[in-house]
Amino acid sequence: MKNTIEVAERVLREFATPLVVGGTMHASRAIGYGTAMDLERDRASIALDPEWMSKLQFARVRVARELVPLDRFADDDHPPWALLAALHDLVHATHPGFNQVFRRKDPATILNWVEKIFSEVSPPTTVGSALARHTWFARVLEIMRTDQDVSFWVGSRTFRGTDPPTRLLAWPDIRNVRVTKVEHSLLDLPNHGSSLAAEPFVSAIETLLKKTPLTDVATCARTRPTFSFTPENLALAATTAGRTLCLRALLRQDTAEVNASLGRAVLRLDGRENEHAHAAIRLLGERAIALAQSAGLENSAAQTAPDPNGKVARVVGARAALTQIQSPRFPEVHQSAIAAALKPASALPEAMKLPAALERLL
């Protein structure tokens, strides 16, 4: 138990807090599956510094308030220890120190533990828990490592995630010292000094995002791992409150990039396999209405979205929206204006090329 509390303190202070607030993050010794599960099991009994937790809660509320006017989290809100431990180990697995003799297999071991942890953690079951989990992992893709290449008169050295010693930077003019700083994002870390293969690492991050579906939607404009509609994020979007959160999260991102991601994701939808597939169409429809109500956004999106996937998203959104505004609950005064704004999108050539599976959903 003592070891568990020490690990919890370390993870909270050195990893989870920078993950929420920003700042210097440390991912030191691996936690492992056993300790992670201990943390998750004993989460209610782990006593942490209340002042530290209060500040952390404050930062999390700030994250949550970007989507919903929330003042505090529920009393039984505990850190998602297992997921935090998994992410910690994932980041730790990219440590260049493993790229040595007798250690090259260690990252695979860590990855194995992470997969086991993910298999044990269930996705959020309520909109509130999805939001609470999102406040921890909202900035997961913003983790950066700064590598510094120091060249001097007789050679050069690379420092990955560490600062070069001052003696190496001494007398910069005489020794012709030059420092080149390169920032690497989380998903690029396996490619820079790590013995970990990039593909399983990205796959693990994708699995992590499935465990926090609101974060998945809120980062859908990312390049890797590509966004797709999963049972987890569609279950969230199937509820009105969850869909509202998703819409707000989508509207905070670049419209063209979101269109491209959503278009790509919606083309992969299969109504027969996913019972919540209609939720994706409804989400796109409501997003199209929201964009149509601000005509400027819609026009700019049309001009800056040459991506065919983006056009698909606009067509699907416009057609779904035209159906939705026919609802008797929709205010009549806005119907004609929104219909006029959506008309051009629904008449795009891509409208004729939609897959049959998607047509069935529409």
Place this chain on the structure above:
Amino acid sequence: MLERIALHQTRLRTPGLGLDAKGVALGSKGVVLLPSVDRLVVLLAIYTRDYSLEDWLPSLAIRVVRSKLGTREMTLEFAAESSDRMDRIADAARLAGGYLFTGTSRHFVQYRDRAAPFGYDARELLSSSEALVLYHDKFTQTYDVDRDVPLKSLILRLMPNADPHTLGDPGPRYIVAEQGLGAALIQYFIRSHVDGEVCVGEWPPATKFDDAPVRRTIVRVADLPKRMRQLVQNTPGLTTFLPVSQGAAVQVGFRHPLSLRACPVFDSQELVFFRGAGAEPWVLERVPQMGDLRSFARVELLPQTAMPPLAPIKATTGDLAAPIRVPLRVMPSTAPWRSVNASFISKEQMPLFRALAYSLSPAVMREVRVASVAAGCFLRSASGIDAIPLGTFFRELVANLFVPAGFEVVPRVAPEVLQRALALNPAQLAFIGSDSRVRVIDESAFVPLETLLLEAPPWEPIAAEQIARSLEHESIDLKLSDMGPFPLSDAKRNDETKS
């Protein structure tokens, strides 16, 4: 020691004791023995309530006497003219806890009571050299005279008692004003048309460090109006006295223990002010010459040009009105203040006005209009200028014509006539000062106070971009540390334990 005197008894042993027409034993003097001064005061207070001491005074003597045991007691000695007077004094003495004796020189026997209607006589006389030998049915005592206490000094030493009933007493009053307040008090009474007399009293210096005598202004008012009583009674430096007898006055709110009217110990030239709260009385041995209050009214001389011509008047056929024209004058007036719509704030008062500006309400700011002139500024407000309690107030006599509040224009012509005489332009405002000078200002010179008042505060741009930057999230910077020789050892151990 004593024996009762029987009816028709003619022979008495006590020297100087005789029988009056009623057969009552009576000496030429009466003596009241009292145990203390306060009993003496009680006796005098009781007696003077109904009777005057005027007849007593020539023969009255108050003495402090000392017995053989060394105890000191008080005696009041007086001429026992008749048994009636003695009976009255006997009643009062009984009430005051004293004993009444009668005799002529040294030997005094108890005066009559119910047990002995004709009085008492001593069975045998004590042979003593003491000044006073008193025979009573309970004791016989000899006394030596310690000292005499004049009635006047006793009265002066008695402190008046608090008596709020006198606050509202009507009648004449003396108002004694400390130096510095006298002139203001006199002017106040003159303005209020209060009749009275005034003098300045001089008292010896309060301490030996003072060279000059203490001077106070004494105003005698025949009937102080009720509305002023509170003011003169409560103003520090003013003390109000009620005359209670010739030459004596007691501070309002207090009462002398004796009825001073029954104690004519003060001369007609004398004046004593009995003060309350334990203060020494002010004694004026001679009342200074008093003058009529009206003599102090403001004296103004006619200007030289308005003096009556000394040359004989010649008949003229020219402008008939010219000889009867008089210059405009402004005189103090007791008329109530109405339509006080303007004020003048001098340059000296301007800092105070600037300080006051911070507390003015928005409505006042909007309403008040101000015209700045070299000597200060004129303020106007249609709804009254009393919100700015500063400067010289002006009341609007008629449209655009102002005179100082508390003053009136003489000759008392109609305001419209005055307006015509000044030949004012409708766009001009005339302010007649207390010095009778007329100052004319264009109405356009008046601007709203709020536009003139505020200095433009210096401003600087706010760096909004800094605020935006502070709201940005700090980037997450991953730092790596040395993982040690066996980086997974802890995790593996725990994992194996689970397995």
